[in-house]
Amino acid sequence: MLSPTARVILGMIRLGRRSGYEIKQLVDVSTRFFWAASYGQIYPELKRLEESGLVRSEDASTNGRARRAYELTERGDEALDEWLRSGAPLAFEMRDEGMLKLFFSDGVPAEHRLANVRAMRAHHGELAAHLRSIEPAAREKGGGPYAALRYGLAFHDFCAGYLSDLEPELEAELARR
Amino acid sequence: MLSPTARVILGMIRLGRRSGYEIKQLVDVSTRFFWAASYGQIYPELKRLEESGLVRSEDASTNGRARRAYELTERGDEALDEWLRSGAPLAFEMRDEGMLKLFFSDGVPAEHRLANVRAMRAHHGELAAHLRSIEPAAREKGGGPYAALRYGLAFHDFCAGYLSDLEPELEAELARR
DNA sequence: CTTTGCATGTAAACCGTTACATGATTTT
DNA sequence: AAAATCATGTAACGGTTTACATGCAAAG
Numbered sequence: 001m002l003s004p005t006a007r008v009i010l011g012m013i014r015l016g017r018r019s020g021y022e023i024k025q026l027v028d029v030s031t032r033f034f035w036a037a038s039y040g041q042i043y044p045e046l047k048r049l050e051e052s053g054l055v056r057s058e059d060a061s062t063n064g065r066a067r068r069a070y071e072l073t074e075r076g077d078e079a080l081d082e083w084l085r086s087g088a089p090l091a092f093e094m095r096d097e098g099m100l101k102l103f104f105s106d107g108v109p110a111e112h113r114l115a116n117v118r119a120m121r122a123h124h125g126e127l128a129a130h131l132r133s134i135e136p137a138a139r140e141k142g143g144g145p146y147a148a149l150r151y152g153l154a155f156h157d158f159c160a161g162y163l164s165d166l167e168p169e170l171e172a173e174l175a176r177r
Numbered sequence: 178m179l180s181p182t183a184r185v186i187l188g189m190i191r192l193g194r195r196s197g198y199e200i201k202q203l204v205d206v207s208t209r210f211f212w213a214a215s216y217g218q219i220y221p222e223l224k225r226l227e228e229s230g231l232v233r234s235e236d237a238s239t240n241g242r243a244r245r246a247y248e249l250t251e252r253g254d255e256a257l258d259e260w261l262r263s264g265a266p267l268a269f270e271m272r273d274e275g276m277l278k279l280f281f282s283d284g285v286p287a288e289h290r291l292a293n294v295r296a297m298r299a300h301h302g303e304l305a306a307h308l309r310s311i312e313p314a315a316r317e318k319g320g321g322p323y324a325a326l327r328y329g330l331a332f333h334d335f336c337a338g339y340l341s342d343l344e345p346e347l348e349a350e351l352a353r354r
Numbered sequence: 355c356t357t358t359g360c361a362t363g364t365a366a367a368c369c370g371t372t373a374c375a376t377g378a379t380t381t382t
Numbered sequence: 383a384a385a386a387t388c389a390t391g392t393a394a395c396g397g398t399t400t401a402c403a404t405g406c407a408a409a410g
Contacts (some may be wrong), residue, residue, distance in 0.1 A: 004369075007274075011281035021389050031280055034273040038371055043391055064378060066389055079256055084278055090296055091274040096211040097184075103325040104188035104261060108328065112262045119267055135185045148280040151339065158335045164253040181397075198361050217397060220363055241406060243361055 002083050004091070005041045006049060010072065010080040013055060017071045029134070030145060033127065033152055046070060054079055070138055098123070110177075114170040121163035135165035181259050182218045183226060183270070187224055187249065187257040190232060194248045197223055206311070207322060210304065212328055223247060275300070287354075291347040298340035305333035 002010070008031060012023045020042050027037045049055045054076035060069035072080065098120035104114045131153040138146045179187070185208060189200045197219050215309045226232045231253035237246035249257065275297035282290045308330040315323045 007277060011277070014281070014284070019389075031277060034271050034276040036270075036370090039391075040372075040393090041370065061389095068390080080281075081285065083404090084281060084285045087292060087296070090278070090293075090300065091272055092300060093213075093270070093272045094211050095268055095270045097269065099211040099259055099325055099328065100184060100188070100208060101267070101367080102328070103321045104191070104257075105321040105324075107191070108258065108261045115264060116267075118265070123267065123269060144280045144282040147282075147343075150277055151276065151279070151343075154339055155336065159332065162331055165325075166328075196361075197363085213398090217365090217399065217401095218397080238361095243406080245362080338382075 002079060003045065003048075005045045006054075007080075007083060008035055008037050009042065009045055009049065010054065010076055010083075013070050013072050014077065014080055017060075019060070019067050019069050030146075033131075034148075049076070063143055064077045096120075110170055110174045114167065114174060117163050117166050117170060121160050121167070124156045124159040124163065128153055128160055130158065139166075179256060180222065180225075182214055182222045183231075184260060185212055186219065186222055186226065186256075187231065187253055190247050190249050191254065191257055194237075194246045195223075196237070196244050196246050198244075201312065208325075211325075226253070229338065238292050251264045267277075287347055291344065291351060294340050294343050294347060298337050298344070301333045303338040305330055305337055 008027060009023060012018055012026050015026075018026070020039070023042055024037065024039055027035070046055065046057070050057055050070075053073055055070045056073050057068050057070045060067045067163060098116055101116045102113070102120075105116065131149055135153065138149045185204060186200060186347065189195055189203050192203075192227055195203070197216070200219055200223075201216055204212070223232065223234070227234055227247075232247045233250050234245050234247045237244045275293055277288070278293045279297075282293065308326055312326060314331065315326045
């Protein structure tokens, strides 16, 4: 069974021969929002994947600049396919500190509750803006990455919008004192 | 500074004198969807919080049934307030395996892509249904917990709806072969 | 009398982030 | 000459889940 991090790594490698460094860059501009990975996970996992024969690597240095490029083996390709096609339960986790504050906010002054909701809205707004900025480039390429981007964009827009609608209520409460 | 788990624990205790067991039950029916906690975190953290003077405990056994009830100390109350009022950046993390599969789904047959989207929709649909089932009780009590519930409900409804709209596209693609 | 629920806890394994160390190359 | 970027990696720490161990009480 593929470890959590192995899933992104194999997926990124199938998109083309890649180094650990490149995988990290790619993750940071694409899946990061729903599936992150750090160097501390990527490099050791690449080693493990090579040991278990799912990837194969080659030196790909260019004039003195060290670089090790990985590609899928046949077994790696199969493992990735198997995961993509399996109907196993999908991990879904969310941690939202703003929501936790909202939950416990009964004792605190309306002023702080409003600040919290505004911070939440700002966060979703920024993510949506970022995704919108890369949308044209992603549209060109289409496919799965573009579908994921559109979903993420819709999602963050929705959150920002919902929270935005919440603000007037809190502002009214604040003014009512 | 409060550890992640300390935040839920203190919040739950402020809602009333509680045992570790009760905190876990409460988390499981309320904050779980945006902030989970396991026994393995709760019991040790309660000890740490007591050592650092943020909570105080008493034996609350009733005829042979062991039970240790915790309540906030003044310092615990202040620490909770400080967190709730602080403008520190809010943790927000999401891990969505369905989205990751969607991202990498270009190679796989439309059939599997459709199954994935359906599974994602089902998941959000079930969560929304669950929240809807406890909505009336939460409405009675109102306040922060109810606000969080409404947000969560709107959120999962939105996701289920979006994914639902995606299905016909994939079904068409499937039929087109 | 057996199962479910109340109740507390620990240990191991796993996962993940952060910070650090190193060094070459390209850009400013 | 300095700063940014390419590139690889490790160690320490912190956080989380899972599985296990224990035992009494209530309900069926």
